[in-house]
Amino acid sequence: MxxxxxxxxxxPKCGNEYDTAGKQQxxxxxxxxxxxxxxDELKKVLTPEQLTKRENSLWRxxxxxxxxxxxxxxxxxxxxxxxxxxxxxGKEMDIHNLYMKDEGLxxxxxxxxxxxxxGVSKAKEIGVKEFAMPTNGNAGAAWALYGAKAGxxxxxxxxxxxxxxxxxxxxxxxxxxYVVDGLISDAGKIVGKAVKDYGLYDVSTLKxxxxxxxxxxxxxxxxxxxxxEMPGVILYPTGGGVGLIGIYxxxxxxxxxxxxxxxxxxxxxxxxxxxxxxVKAWKEKKTESEFWPNSETKAFGINVxxxxxxxxxxxxxxxxxxxxxxxxxxxxxxxQKRIARLEGAFICPEGAAVFSAIRRLRRDGWIxxxxxxxxxxxGAGIKYPDTVDSDVPVIKKDTSIKI
Amino acid sequence: MxxxxxxxxxxPKCGNEYDTAGKQQxxxxxxxxxxxxxxDELKKVLTPEQLTKRENSLWRxxxxxxxxxxxxxxxxxxxxxxxxxxxxxGKEMDIHNLYMKDEGLxxxxxxxxxxxxxGVSKAKEIGVKEFAMPTNGNAGAAWALYGAKAGxxxxxxxxxxxxxxxxxxxxxxxxxxYVVDGLISDAGKIVGKAVKDYGLYDVSTLKxxxxxxxxxxxxxxxxxxxxxEMPGVILYPTGGGVGLIGIYxxxxxxxxxxxxxxxxxxxxxxxxxxxxxxVKAWKEKKTESEFWPNSETKAFGINVxxxxxxxxxxxxxxxxxxxxxxxxxxxxxxxQKRIARLEGAFICPEGAAVFSAIRRLRRDGWIxxxxxxxxxxxGAGIKYPDTVDSDVPVIKKDTSIKI
Numbered sequence: 001m002x003x004x005x006x007x008x009x010x011x012p013k014c015g016n017e018y019d020t021a022g023k024q025q026x027x028x029x030x031x032x033x034x035x036x037x038x039x040d041e042l043k044k045v046l047t048p049e050q051l052t053k054r055e056n057s058l059w060r061x062x063x064x065x066x067x068x069x070x071x072x073x074x075x076x077x078x079x080x081x082x083x084x085x086x087x088x089x090g091k092e093m094d095i096h097n098l099y100m101k102d103e104g105l106x107x108x109x110x111x112x113x114x115x116x117x118x119g120v121s122k123a124k125e126i127g128v129k130e131f132a133m134p135t136n137g138n139a140g141a142a143w144a145l146y147g148a149k150a151g152x153x154x155x156x157x158x159x160x161x162x163x164x165x166x167x168x169x170x171x172x173x174x175x176x177x178y179v180v181d182g183l184i185s186d187a188g189k190i191v192g193k194a195v196k197d198y199g200l201y202d203v204s205t206l207k208x209x210x211x212x213x214x215x216x217x218x219x220x221x222x223x224x225x226x227x228x229e230m231p232g233v234i235l236y237p238t239g240g241g242v243g244l245i246g247i248y249x250x251x252x253x254x255x256x257x258x259x260x261x262x263x264x265x266x267x268x269x270x271x272x273x274x275x276x277x278x279v280k281a282w283k284e285k286k287t288e289s290e291f292w293p294n295s296e297t298k299a300f301g302i303n304v305x306x307x308x309x310x311x312x313x314x315x316x317x318x319x320x321x322x323x324x325x326x327x328x329x330x331x332x333x334x335x336q337k338r339i340a341r342l343e344g345a346f347i348c349p350e351g352a353a354v355f356s357a358i359r360r361l362r363r364d365g366w367i368x369x370x371x372x373x374x375x376x377x378x379g380a381g382i383k384y385p386d387t388v389d390s391d392v393p394v395i396k397k398d399t400s401i402k403i
Numbered sequence: 404m405x406x407x408x409x410x411x412x413x414x415p416k417c418g419n420e421y422d423t424a425g426k427q428q429x430x431x432x433x434x435x436x437x438x439x440x441x442x443d444e445l446k447k448v449l450t451p452e453q454l455t456k457r458e459n460s461l462w463r464x465x466x467x468x469x470x471x472x473x474x475x476x477x478x479x480x481x482x483x484x485x486x487x488x489x490x491x492x493g494k495e496m497d498i499h500n501l502y503m504k505d506e507g508l509x510x511x512x513x514x515x516x517x518x519x520x521x522g523v524s525k526a527k528e529i530g531v532k533e534f535a536m537p538t539n540g541n542a543g544a545a546w547a548l549y550g551a552k553a554g555x556x557x558x559x560x561x562x563x564x565x566x567x568x569x570x571x572x573x574x575x576x577x578x579x580x581y582v583v584d585g586l587i588s589d590a591g592k593i594v595g596k597a598v599k600d601y602g603l604y605d606v607s608t609l610k611x612x613x614x615x616x617x618x619x620x621x622x623x624x625x626x627x628x629x630x631x632e633m634p635g636v637i638l639y640p641t642g643g644g645v646g647l648i649g650i651y652x653x654x655x656x657x658x659x660x661x662x663x664x665x666x667x668x669x670x671x672x673x674x675x676x677x678x679x680x681x682v683k684a685w686k687e688k689k690t691e692s693e694f695w696p697n698s699e700t701k702a703f704g705i706n707v708x709x710x711x712x713x714x715x716x717x718x719x720x721x722x723x724x725x726x727x728x729x730x731x732x733x734x735x736x737x738x739q740k741r742i743a744r745l746e747g748a749f750i751c752p753e754g755a756a757v758f759s760a761i762r763r764l765r766r767d768g769w770i771x772x773x774x775x776x777x778x779x780x781x782g783a784g785i786k787y788p789d790t791v792d793s794d795v796p797v798i799k800k801d802t803s804i805k806i
Contacts, residue, residue, distance in 0.1 A: 056459045077485025149747025171793030174744040182800040341577040344552025390574030397585040
């Protein structure tokens with residue numbers, strides 16, 4: 001039995017195919033590439049029951065991941081994050097089965113670790129010695145640290161406003177770190193030039209095909225943790241949208257394997273009102289988004305004015321009868337507080353945006369009382385210390401307090 | 404089969420026994436209490452094989468935990484953290500089998516979540532409506548958030564120098580938060596008075612018996628993840644020492660069950676040179692430590708000048724032929740950097756202190772090349788943003804970079 005049943009790369013736009021041995025980036029038509037597997041062969045040798053005794057990491061799904069030789073796996077213990085039931089919040093929202101997949105419990109504290117783990121492992125397998133990427137913070141931190149583990153040198157360029165903690169993570173990893181007086185698009189231009197000048201492997205979002213494969217494991221895990229029963233709705237905070245693309249890909253692949261049956265969950269892209277290009281495109285029934293000028297939101301991770309994979313996100317929404325929702329910053333920060341008070345979870349603002357969307361969709365009747373709802377929290381609240389204001393007065397040593 | 408095989412509480416100093424139904428705090432003799440189980444009965448009904456298919460959380464060991472009714476379990480998905488092999492660092496240190504148990508991958512980002520999960524669950528079971536504690540930050544954050552999940556009101560008092568992020572966690576949970584212009588000992592006095600004045604349950608370190616039970620799951624997991632083979636050495640950053648006490652208790656219990664055989668691992672307490680009361684006591688072959696005046700270290704979590712359970716920590720060291728090691732702040736911060744560069748892990752300074760100790764103990768020959776060494780990293784590096792200095796110059800938008 002093989003470690004991976006990866007077959008080839010294909011372009012979802014023009015249908016071109018590529019092999020997985022080379023340092024493949026975008027398709028010649030400009031589209032991101034997707035990974036295909038030998039499903040018929042895999043169906044014969046793997047059953048869901050075989051998974052139960054495997055290690056608690058995303059590598060339990062190695063046959064459906066692109067790394068062909070186990071020795072190339074670069075792991076810091078990522079994956080199999082908890083799927084928590086939220087009964088108190090659910091009751092408040094009048095949803096009987098409300099769950100949160102908590103992606104704060106991974107190395108580097110955000111779901112970006114999944115993409116980095118699989119992306120860096122495959123980069124190691126195909127012989128990459130050095131890669132480069134622009135980042136708003138979390139992805140760069142994850143790729144730099146996994147790169148260090150793999151012995152691959154990385155160049156990371158981030159805007160000066162990216163969270164300080166992510167800057168420190170990159171610096172500590174020993175990566176080449178550049179901080180630019182501009183936006184992520186400016187960082188992207190600098191990386192683009194460096195990639196050309198020095199022949200680096202470009203690991204910008206969707207410019208290499210394997211990050212999606214890491215992200216798709218969120219979908220695989222949700223299905224396994226639900227006993228291979230599909231929830232009614234899955235909601236995802238959407239910036240670049242790779243997570244949503246990955247979850248959709250995973251669920252389709254599980255259908256192909258025959259491991260899940262019936263209707264796919266309705267997929268919902270949640271964006272910040274200050275940066276909602278996918279929501280706008282969905283409302284206008286378009287298949288691609290337009291650049292969102294002067295984007296602004298406290299949810300730094302979903303401040304992406306134009307995503308390279310927007311057409312794939314929109315396709316996932318249309319195919320599953322999902323929707324796209326925008327949320328005001330104020331509303332997501334209020335929801336962040338409610339979740340901590342009612343359910344004890346300190347989640348990131350992006351994750352909180354999802355709960356804000358759930359509350360609204362339930363009120364509007366788009367989500368019904370009895371369907372199972374899964375919210376993705378994409379990172380730990382502790383990575384965003386500045387979203388919380390705790391202006392507590394300092395008391396003197398010998399004070400008595402009143403309860 | 405029962406959910407828990409808990410039997411009673413006993414005093415390791417005077418032998419007094421107490422039941423587990425009441426709100427028990429210290430023994431009447433002033434010592435912390437420990438939890439005992441019905442081992443003979445449990446031995447007949449539980450085998451290690453039965454564990455393999457259970458959920459990936461510390462509740463997989465529920466028979467050996469004090470919560471008797473599953474409905475009282477308060478969980479945010481804590482436990483079964485990765486045990487990572489560190490081959491590159493191991494090679495550098497000339498240790499063939501070097502492992503790190505990464506406690507950064509738990510809710511709230513530190514191992515304190517284990518104690519809080521079990522402690523709060525048991526508090527819920529015995530009908531606690533309100534508790535109070537002093538904290539240097541991480542424990543208070545964990546107890547406040549788990550308290551919120553349980554619907555138990557909490558009062559948390561912390562020094563004004565405690566990390567801001569932990570202050571925000573407590574504030575967000577809706578707990579009564581007090582910040583005192585003083586040290587944790589001053590916070591302790593304020594809590595002591597409030598406990599008396601308002602009849603609160605005192606959940607200060609070791610003043611309730613169940614936190615240790617949560618911490619002991621680290622020992623259970625290490626044993627299970629090693630296939631029930633004992634490592635040669637386990638090292639732990641030691642402040643209050645509850646983790647070390649818990650790990651020792653777990654391993655002894657596994658011996659009683661007959662699940663592990665042979666010699667227990669040598670247990671090593673690692674402290675900061677600026678606060679090393681256990682190291683001093685061990686060097687002087689004493690069974691208790693003395694208060695360490697003017698303690699100071701960047702590893703905030705192990706700045707504990709006198710631990711209530713010091714005699715239990717020292718006993719664990721003596722009984723296993725372990726030792727106690729002190730580490731300079733500079734050395735631990737250097738090690739934090741090396742681990743990020745060589746192994747891609749951003750760990751907390753307390754965890755880094757352990758690796759600094761390992762390097763020294765190997766050089767001195769106390770650790771041999773061929774024995775299996777397990778280092779506990781007690782928290783995520785992202786919770787300590789200020790330990791890293793990333794003073795990177797800001798470049799302009801249209802710059803080309805040189806690789």
